[in-house]
Amino acid sequence: MGKGSSKGKAARVRRSALAAVAAMALAGGCAIRDTGSAEVWDPLEVPNRFIFSINQAVDTIAIRPVSVLYRDWMPKPAQRSVHHAVENLGEPVTAINDAVQGNAHQAATSMARFLVNSTLGVAGLFDVASSFGLKKSDNDAGQTIGYYAGVEPENGGFYLVLPLIGPSNARDAVGLVADAAIDPFGLAIYNLSSSTAYWIYAGTRYGVTVLDTRVRTMTALDDLQRNSLDYYAALRSAYTQRRAEQIRQKKEKTDTRAELERRDNLALVR
Amino acid sequence: MPSFVHRRIMLRLAAGAAVMAVVMPGLAVGQAAADQDPAAQLIQQTAARVIELIKTRTGEAREAGIRQVLESDFDLDYMGRSALGVHWNQATPEQRKRFLKAAASAEAHAYAERFGRYGGQTLTVGRVTKRSNGVSIVDSKLNQSDGEPIAIQWEVRNTGQGPRIVDVKIEGVSMVMTRRSDFNSYIQNHDGKVEPLIDELEARAKR
Numbered sequence: 001m002g003k004g005s006s007k008g009k010a011a012r013v014r015r016s017a018l019a020a021v022a023a024m025a026l027a028g029g030c031a032i033r034d035t036g037s038a039e040v041w042d043p044l045e046v047p048n049r050f051i052f053s054i055n056q057a058v059d060t061i062a063i064r065p066v067s068v069l070y071r072d073w074m075p076k077p078a079q080r081s082v083h084h085a086v087e088n089l090g091e092p093v094t095a096i097n098d099a100v101q102g103n104a105h106q107a108a109t110s111m112a113r114f115l116v117n118s119t120l121g122v123a124g125l126f127d128v129a130s131s132f133g134l135k136k137s138d139n140d141a142g143q144t145i146g147y148y149a150g151v152e153p154e155n156g157g158f159y160l161v162l163p164l165i166g167p168s169n170a171r172d173a174v175g176l177v178a179d180a181a182i183d184p185f186g187l188a189i190y191n192l193s194s195s196t197a198y199w200i201y202a203g204t205r206y207g208v209t210v211l212d213t214r215v216r217t218m219t220a221l222d223d224l225q226r227n228s229l230d231y232y233a234a235l236r237s238a239y240t241q242r243r244a245e246q247i248r249q250k251k252e253k254t255d256t257r258a259e260l261e262r263r264d265n266l267a268l269v270r
Numbered sequence: 271m272p273s274f275v276h277r278r279i280m281l282r283l284a285a286g287a288a289v290m291a292v293v294m295p296g297l298a299v300g301q302a303a304a305d306q307d308p309a310a311q312l313i314q315q316t317a318a319r320v321i322e323l324i325k326t327r328t329g330e331a332r333e334a335g336i337r338q339v340l341e342s343d344f345d346l347d348y349m350g351r352s353a354l355g356v357h358w359n360q361a362t363p364e365q366r367k368r369f370l371k372a373a374a375s376a377e378a379h380a381y382a383e384r385f386g387r388y389g390g391q392t393l394t395v396g397r398v399t400k401r402s403n404g405v406s407i408v409d410s411k412l413n414q415s416d417g418e419p420i421a422i423q424w425e426v427r428n429t430g431q432g433p434r435i436v437d438v439k440i441e442g443v444s445m446v447m448t449r450r451s452d453f454n455s456y457i458q459n460h461d462g463k464v465e466p467l468i469d470e471l472e473a474r475a476k477r
Contacts, residue, residue, distance in 0.1 A: 039451060039454065040451070136418070219387065223380070223383070223384060224448070226380075226383075227376070227379075227380040227383075228448075228449075228452045229452055229453065229456045229467070229470055229471075230452050230455040230456045230459070232455070233451050233452050233454070233455030233456070234448050234449075234451060234452040236451065237447060237448045237450075237451035237452070238443045238448050241442055241443045241444060241447060241448070242441060242442055242443050244442065245441060245442020245443070246442070248442070
């Protein structure tokens with residue numbers, strides 16, 4: 001009896017070992033796709049590529065030619081002023097995101113930048129605040145979500161290509177909506193005026209932002225397109241890495257600040 | 271009482287002095303080390319050579335000169351192999367040779383173009399972080415005339431022939447990782463075979 005049961009047990013162990021190996025082989029089947037660096041999760045690749053190709057077409061036909069004209073014919077100081085004005089409109093939302101991430105100092109700096117540039121800098125056309133030493137923060141709701149999400153910054157959910165906006169992902173798309181919802185200018189115009197006025201404001205601001213951004217990213221994107229075999233994949237990777245870097249910097253800033261605070265506190269304790 | 275206080279003050283001063291004695295030389299060494307670190311030196315030398323080339327040569331001569339700098343300061347073979355990722359294992363030795371040749375050529379062309387667009391900005395080499403496997407990360411800033419400085423990180427590896435650059439991260443975007451995603455996607459869209467990739471790279475190298 002003892003022998004029989006031990007044989008049965010051994011057989012069971014062998015079978016479960018086999019099952020474990022089989023399971024690992026199946027899982028290992030996924031490893032065949034592992035390139036040694038985690039690829040961006042893109043379950044919607046087919047619709048994404050479709051929208052990507054439409055974006056590229058619109059870009060080639062409309063946006064890029066206008067951007068090139070703008071870049072070559074608009075005087076550089078005027079281009080800079082347009083850029084500063086657009087950035088200035090975004091400072092309140094940046095300040096809110098700084099605050100939500102717990103970076104009170106940067107939140108105050110961003111608000112100060114907004115006030116200084118809107119007044120002394122003539123409605124944001126001149127970036128006077130930087131010459132006062134007020135550092136600019138590039139912050140948005142997508143980064144805030146990434147800051148608090150308990151995953152590594154590269155993981156932004158599934159990759160998305162948004163029409164006209166371009167590369168994004170689940171996290172950043174939610175961030176875009178959130179930023180639009182809390183935009184003080186938008187809220188003010190929508191509530192004090194009409195929804196038509198809001199859409200005119202949003203459309204104009206977005207249009208100018210697209211132009212400005214297109215000009216500023218033209219060299220980098222051209223480089224990427226020329227030197228890549230699969231521009232869609234290269235852009236997907238570059239976008240994910242860039243966003244991860246931004247979020248990582250926000251997180252590291254906190255760690256540095258926490259460390260400095262700890263040391264300050266230690267110095268107070270005799 | 272006064273003697274106690276006196277002793278405590280003296281102890282605290284001594285502790286402070288000890289800390290300073292430890293930290294200050296450390297700071298000085300850190301600075302000197304950064305200046306003498308072979309990785310940081312490599313970056314500074316590369317930047318200096320490229321700037322010299324931009325100033326003195328144009329056109330074909332400039333491209334040839336930049337290619338020379340790339341071949342001596344970058345480890346193009348390592349970068350190519352890194353970009354192929356796990357597909358390296360399924361490539362035959364013949365394919366590997368062809369791939370390395372084509373990838374190195376494409377990479378050199380890309381970097382020559384990027385350096386060629388250099389327009390008098392200054393590169394400030396900063397901190398060097400040493401990792402365990404003989405790799406150093408050199409932080410640097412490319413100062414632009416209009417706008418914020420661009421943060422560039424150089425990954426330098428100790429090969430048999432001295433330190434070589436194996437990756438450039440511009441604002442957190444690694445050139446090698448982007449290339450790896452690019453190649454991986456191309457391979458997967460062509461039945462997981464490496465041959466079409468090599469053919470495409472060779473075709474581009476000929477252009």
